[in-house]
Amino acid sequence: MRLTKRTSVMLALFMVVSVSYAIDFDNLMLSGNKYYEQGEFELAIINYEKVVSAEGSSATLFYNLGCAYFNQKEYGQAILNFEKAGELAPRDPDILHNLEFSKLFLKDRFELPEAMPLVAWFTSFRQSLALSELRFIEIVLFILLVISVLLYRWQRNKSAGNAMLVMVYMTGILFVLSAGWLWDRVLSSEEQHVVLLVNEANISSAPIPGSSTLFVIHEGTTAEILDATDAWYEIRLPDGKTGWIMHEAVGIY
Amino acid sequence: MRKIGKMGRISKYLLLPLILLISSIYAQPRISASIDAKQVLVQDSFSWTLSVEGSEDMPQVHLPEIKKVARLSGPMQSSNYTYVNGKMSSKKTLTYTFVALEPGKVTIPPVQVILGKKSYLTKALNFVIVAAKGKTGAASQTVFLRAIPSKTKIYIGEPITVRYKLFTKVGVYNYQVSKLPDAVGFWAEEVPQASQPRLVSEVVNGVRYNTAVLKTVLYYPTRSGELIIDPLKTELEIEVKSKQNNRRAFNDPFFNDPFFGGNRKATRDFLSNQVKISVTSLPDPRPANFSGAVGKFQIRASLDTNAVFANDAVGLSITLKGTGNFKSLKLPVPNLPDDIDVFKPERSETIKIKGKTHSGYKKSTYLLVPREPGNVVIDPIEFTYFDLQAKKYITKSSGWIKLSVYDAEGTQPVVTSGYSREEVALMQEDIRYIKSPDTHEINRQSEIFGFLYWGIHIIGIMVLIGGFGLEYRSQQLHGNANLRRSIKAMGKARKKLKQAERLAEDSPELRAILQQCIAGFIGARLDAAENALNTSELIEVLHKKGVAEDIIEETDQFLEGMTLDRFAPGAVQRSASEWIQVTRDLLQRLGRVL
Numbered sequence: 001m002r003l004t005k006r007t008s009v010m011l012a013l014f015m016v017v018s019v020s021y022a023i024d025f026d027n028l029m030l031s032g033n034k035y036y037e038q039g040e041f042e043l044a045i046i047n048y049e050k051v052v053s054a055e056g057s058s059a060t061l062f063y064n065l066g067c068a069y070f071n072q073k074e075y076g077q078a079i080l081n082f083e084k085a086g087e088l089a090p091r092d093p094d095i096l097h098n099l100e101f102s103k104l105f106l107k108d109r110f111e112l113p114e115a116m117p118l119v120a121w122f123t124s125f126r127q128s129l130a131l132s133e134l135r136f137i138e139i140v141l142f143i144l145l146v147i148s149v150l151l152y153r154w155q156r157n158k159s160a161g162n163a164m165l166v167m168v169y170m171t172g173i174l175f176v177l178s179a180g181w182l183w184d185r186v187l188s189s190e191e192q193h194v195v196l197l198v199n200e201a202n203i204s205s206a207p208i209p210g211s212s213t214l215f216v217i218h219e220g221t222t223a224e225i226l227d228a229t230d231a232w233y234e235i236r237l238p239d240g241k242t243g244w245i246m247h248e249a250v251g252i253y
Numbered sequence: 254m255r256k257i258g259k260m261g262r263i264s265k266y267l268l269l270p271l272i273l274l275i276s277s278i279y280a281q282p283r284i285s286a287s288i289d290a291k292q293v294l295v296q297d298s299f300s301w302t303l304s305v306e307g308s309e310d311m312p313q314v315h316l317p318e319i320k321k322v323a324r325l326s327g328p329m330q331s332s333n334y335t336y337v338n339g340k341m342s343s344k345k346t347l348t349y350t351f352v353a354l355e356p357g358k359v360t361i362p363p364v365q366v367i368l369g370k371k372s373y374l375t376k377a378l379n380f381v382i383v384a385a386k387g388k389t390g391a392a393s394q395t396v397f398l399r400a401i402p403s404k405t406k407i408y409i410g411e412p413i414t415v416r417y418k419l420f421t422k423v424g425v426y427n428y429q430v431s432k433l434p435d436a437v438g439f440w441a442e443e444v445p446q447a448s449q450p451r452l453v454s455e456v457v458n459g460v461r462y463n464t465a466v467l468k469t470v471l472y473y474p475t476r477s478g479e480l481i482i483d484p485l486k487t488e489l490e491i492e493v494k495s496k497q498n499n500r501r502a503f504n505d506p507f508f509n510d511p512f513f514g515g516n517r518k519a520t521r522d523f524l525s526n527q528v529k530i531s532v533t534s535l536p537d538p539r540p541a542n543f544s545g546a547v548g549k550f551q552i553r554a555s556l557d558t559n560a561v562f563a564n565d566a567v568g569l570s571i572t573l574k575g576t577g578n579f580k581s582l583k584l585p586v587p588n589l590p591d592d593i594d595v596f597k598p599e600r601s602e603t604i605k606i607k608g609k610t611h612s613g614y615k616k617s618t619y620l621l622v623p624r625e626p627g628n629v630v631i632d633p634i635e636f637t638y639f640d641l642q643a644k645k646y647i648t649k650s651s652g653w654i655k656l657s658v659y660d661a662e663g664t665q666p667v668v669t670s671g672y673s674r675e676e677v678a679l680m681q682e683d684i685r686y687i688k689s690p691d692t693h694e695i696n697r698q699s700e701i702f703g704f705l706y707w708g709i710h711i712i713g714i715m716v717l718i719g720g721f722g723l724e725y726r727s728q729q730l731h732g733n734a735n736l737r738r739s740i741k742a743m744g745k746a747r748k749k750l751k752q753a754e755r756l757a758e759d760s761p762e763l764r765a766i767l768q769q770c771i772a773g774f775i776g777a778r779l780d781a782a783e784n785a786l787n788t789s790e791l792i793e794v795l796h797k798k799g800v801a802e803d804i805i806e807e808t809d810q811f812l813e814g815m816t817l818d819r820f821a822p823g824a825v826q827r828s829a830s831e832w833i834q835v836t837r838d839l840l841q842r843l844g845r846v847l
Contacts, residue, residue: 026690029690030689030690060691064688067684067686067687070684071684094685098685100676100679101685104630104679107627139706142713150716150717150720154720186701
């Protein structure tokens, strides 16, 4: 009796805490949007960033923050936040549009060979589901697989048993595919990227201050992280060039 | 003599300015104000004159608002120098012309006159405005001029038209409007119209008049408040009836012929009414880049090419199209990056009065010379105006303007590549607007593979394993009924024991049950139909199985004893509880070996 009472109190407390967080986030978002509507982008950014620093996360949040940064002409921050929003909602047309649109403002442009249509389609298909969506699909398929295996095993009727076997194979194949896709997505999301947030940065040949500059990149340019030290990232640009850059200059997504 | 005369003239010329100077320094200026009539008829004009003597400075006057009259024109300035008896005197006059509007006593208050650095006050002047009666009144009803505003309550910058309409019962031969009326706080433009106004018949208060719009003027208010458009003055040449009075020299029917002036022409001045317009200022808050445009506008900006070599010129044209207070508008200036040189823009405009407002376009073309290769983005050019229908500020934007600047040396851009077709299409668009969040949409970032994820998988796998285990057992049992019987044998035997314990001491069933318990157990375990076996058969089966002799012996004794006890009670001296105990022990021992 005593234990249940304590548990219920704790549960209630937990709920209050979680709800109060939610209210806080919602209000910050709404006031951020209000400032945005009034053209006070700086204040909007402050509000959105408060949510981000409290570890709030949603596609809308990052999208709105990206829009506000865009209006402040901070294209690096805009791209960083649109990329983050895109990871959470990969098929949202507004996010894709604004990301592509922001990239028009970059000084660095890379001439890349055009990918084959099939490859391009596959690449985009691979990215078309968010991690959370894939996780959900994988769980659902797993549960379906377990249920269909159990049903098949307990089925005495022969024709129904055959039907159940087909079901087992189908759910099994789909489950393996979804699990594989999920695994691929996990691996690819662990591959981190940087966005340059400062106007211009030198890319060094080694993670040592004073090492020679290989080339210069400009705000908003994105690159893959290959390696990292305490203060430096080794990055690879879309055109394949690699070099080292200081942590302060970039944002990670 | 001649020489002296010449000298005299020269000295005169020299002296004149000197005297003027001295007189202006030493003489006390005489200031007086006057009006040219003590009695003025309504609709008649009169003038107020300020004259200053003995000062070189032009007087500056700030006339206060005077009730019942309206300013028609002025100030008219005139200077007059007289040279009398070697003495020079100067006289300057300022004349304002007013029109009397309402009958009553009018006082022109003391007016402050500033002369140089000093200020003076004139004395107050009184006069009377009397209502026009008789001749004048009749005339004013025969012919009158009305100012008809299209609206009386407007916003700053909202255009109104005032039509000056002539109502007449008599013929009008000619008219002349020397100038547009004064309208302080307005910017006015006359709407062009056909040279000869069209006559339209109209009935006013039951009297038929011929009417004609003499003038239409477009007014744009430039400040808020109750503003007044002064009356318009026209000079009309109208038909007046000749007085059949005794003044006529020849009172002869012959001369009464219209040809000789039964009606004659006369030139008269007519004044329209004053127009009062209340002008409201535009609502606050005003957008930062609002510059006073009121109406409906569109802004466009375009480059004549999107790709250019460094140091080559490219034209950027900004066009503002629409309707509204165009004339006072300035085109927005593009905000250009530093590495582009800009030359003074070429401006052109086509603005016409259309309906009650101006319509057309203004265009300025800038010549840009980018100096550095790269991609240049020019901020959207924005134009904010106040929409009169929506009653709010609207900002129109031209969209982003993008320019690829190539290195002049070669065709390849240095740092950058050109834009693809998709990107060029994208450039025509703008950043999309923010989204409003769903309630509780934002969650704290959580582990992707948290407790729930792994929990579901582990539970699933456990369910599968458990299911398979159960299924394996049930399949084993199902496939081999004897095995199942064998597994279940001990349970069954125990059940029988329990059943026996519950029976009464002398129950005849008790011993049968106990016997069945052991026999059934052995039968089930040793794959034999329990009931089909008698004692000797059971012992044989046990022997075949290779069970230890002592247990066989014990079983044999038990079964024999039990049979004896069942069918010859009293032969074996064992109570029911003793039998149960023995059965339990035997069952235990059998269970171990079978």
